[in-house]
Amino acid sequence: MKHKNIAIAFFALIIALPAISLAQTSASDSINVFIKAKMQQRSIPALQIAVIRNGAIVKLSTYGTANLEYNIPATDQSLFNINSITKAFVGVAVMQLAEQGKLKISDPVSMYIDSLPTAWRNITLQQVLTHTSGLPDILDAEEQVLGHNDEAEAWKLVTALPVAYKPGEKFSYNQTGYVILGKIITKLSGVHFTKFIEDNQFKAAGMKLTRYGDSYDVIPNYAGAYTMTRQVGNNFVRNSKPGIAYIQFPVFFRTAAGILSTAGDMANWIIALKAGKLLKQKSSLDALWSPAILNNGKIGGFNALTNGYALGWPTVTRAEHPAVGPVGGGRSGLFVYLKDDLSIVVLTNLMGSNPERMIDEIAGYYIPEMHEANGFGLSPALKQLRLALLKQGFDKADAAAAGLKKKDATLNFNENELNAWGYQLISQKKAKDALAIFKLNTSLYPQSANAYDSLGEIQEMLEDNTAALASYKRSLALNSGNKNAADRIKALSAK
Structure with a gap:
């Protein structure tokens, strides 16, 4: 009887496996059709996607053209600039230092940085990480780094500016705090923050292609940066086809932006993070992904979708299928669904393509109730x-x-x-x-x-x-x- 039960169970497994594989193939095929339609609609030259379930990558696909000038197809090895998703790596780095006992996120930044303006000294690491600090921004009105990318000049100029509001009063996206975090990571770790992140995240997660860089650097397999807008006077004019975008991230600014990666590498990072390879304590991950509560008891974020902000991680705070959703440059996004065994990475080379707006719909191919047509949202x-x-x-x-x-x-x-x-x-x-x-x-x-x-x-x-x-x-x-x-x-x- 025992042997018979084993045989029946084995037979049932053999029959079930093709069905599971078929379901995943069907979802993948449907996603391909959906993505190709979105790329055409939004004029996206190239796109990479990775889908993670059960601690493994179940879909890894690349579409389109990495280099429009020479008509070079994108591949799974193509590197995409993830822009402000870099901040999520900084959040992990800070929590790694916290696990080492080198800091607490409730500490004021003045514990680690000398000669700060008086009004800055009681601002906490948590407020800096969540953009609730009230710090003046190190970017000017045209989103260029103050001091023409010179670190000493930029720091001199920004520290002379008044604070924007009382800490914790509201969410206001700000790059200055992440420059401060770079200084703190470098000081407490004993190595430059870029090396600390490379060693403790890139290498630890098996991100073999991921690196720092910008438009100035010569980067093998770079998917480039394109935009549908160009500046004419004080206005931005939308074009009918993509043009080249040029972006520089000076080294001291690369806590705010500056990482280039692939969807496959980003998927491996998420897998390592969720598996406890980067942060050992579950409480660290909980803190990393908990949105800041403002002084009025509410949360604040970019918009109705990414409506909260945690430690370097925007949050999609909602009753159904909540997520954390780092986004970068209007061109890259990833969602980790907190109550579902599902994470999705979408990288593009078009600024303004806003892939985060399509990620929930992609999730619907694995969780059908999440399709917009089924009333989700x-x-x-x-x-x-x-x-x-x-x-x-x-x-x-x-x-x-x-x-x-x-x-x-x-x-x-x-x-x-x-x-x-x-x-x-x-x-x-x-x-x-x-x-x-x-x-x-x-x-x-x-x-x-x-x-x-x-x-x-x-x-x-x-x-x-x-x-x-x-x-x-x-x-x-x-x-x-x-x-x-x-x-x-x-x-x-x-x-």
């Missing part, structure tokens, strides 16, 4: 409305919303959230459903110029020009400065 109120509309029909949107409000008077259908959902539906090729949502928005918010402007756009898309013209006119009446409505009224009236 909608507020709890809109999720209720969506379920009601799936049953009753989107053409019953007004009645469905009224019915839900009758059951729960506290239910709030936010104007901006409804508007965003409408555009999501358009992207999902559900124009008639989008029309119903935009109509509902004007019904709920009859004094909103933006709601009528969006309604006009979908009506025009559906070639109902008479209705679109009426909506645009209503929008312009509510906001005489609405240029889009004025332009569309002129265009439609000429037909």
Whole structure:
């Protein structure tokens, strides 16, 4: 009987293995189609992706062109600049020093740096790491390092500036604190911060290709840096195709940005970090990934998606599938899903491609409920409305919303959230459903110029020009400065 059970179990495993492999292959193929469409839509020359599950890389793919000038294809060996994701490495480095007993993140920076301005002395390492310090920024208005990349001059200029706000008062992205952290890591470790990070993270995690560098350096297999915008006077003009971007990160600034890597190396770093190879104590990882709490008890971050900031790590703080999500240069991003066995790295060579905005959708190929088309990302109120509309029909949107409000008077259908959902539906090729949502928005918010402007756009898309013209006119009446409505009224009236 025992041998029979073993045989049955072995047979079951043999049958199950191809099914698991098939599921992963299917997800990978679907992701390929999705990514290629996004690359075309956003004019991304090259992209690398790595997906990690069960402590292993289950997908590692590269697409597109690393060098547009010479039409050189990107490969898995192509190096991408990860820009501010560098700060996540700094957070790990600080926690490694904490585990060695050399510092506490609650310590004031003045314990380790002499001759600081008086107003800086009580700012803590934690506040510096989380961009809640109030320090003046070492970048100027055009995002160039003060002092023309000269460290002594930059330090002299920034220390002469006043603090921006009381520490802990708000989140405000700031590079000065990371220059300070570089000084502290170098002092406490006894080696330059770049070597400390190379030895204790690059080498420890098996990141064989990862290095420091910028546009000035000659870097083998570099995927380059491209941008869709160029500066004309004080304005930035968007082009129809990518142009070359030039970025320098002086060595003293390379705690803020300056690491180049591959999706494969970044995946190995995440695997090593989660496996306890870089930080030995779980409490260190918890601290690393916990968003700062501001003086008002809230958290602060870049936007509605990366809405918090921990120790060098932006956070995606939400009830469903929370994550930590370092992003860099509008061109690179990675999400580690804290309650799911899933991490995703996406690197591109186009500034402004914002790959973090596609990572949740990629996750949906492994966790289907995370697909936008399945309602992921909608507020709890809109999720209720969506379920009601799936049953009753989107053409019953007004009645469905009224019915839900009758059951729960506290239910709030936010104007901006409804508007965003409408555009999501358009992207999902559900124009008639989008029309119903935009109509509902004007019904709920009859004094909103933006709601009528969006309604006009979908009506025009559906070639109902008479209705679109009426909506645009209503929008312009509510906001005489609405240029889009004025332009569309002129265009439609000429037909």
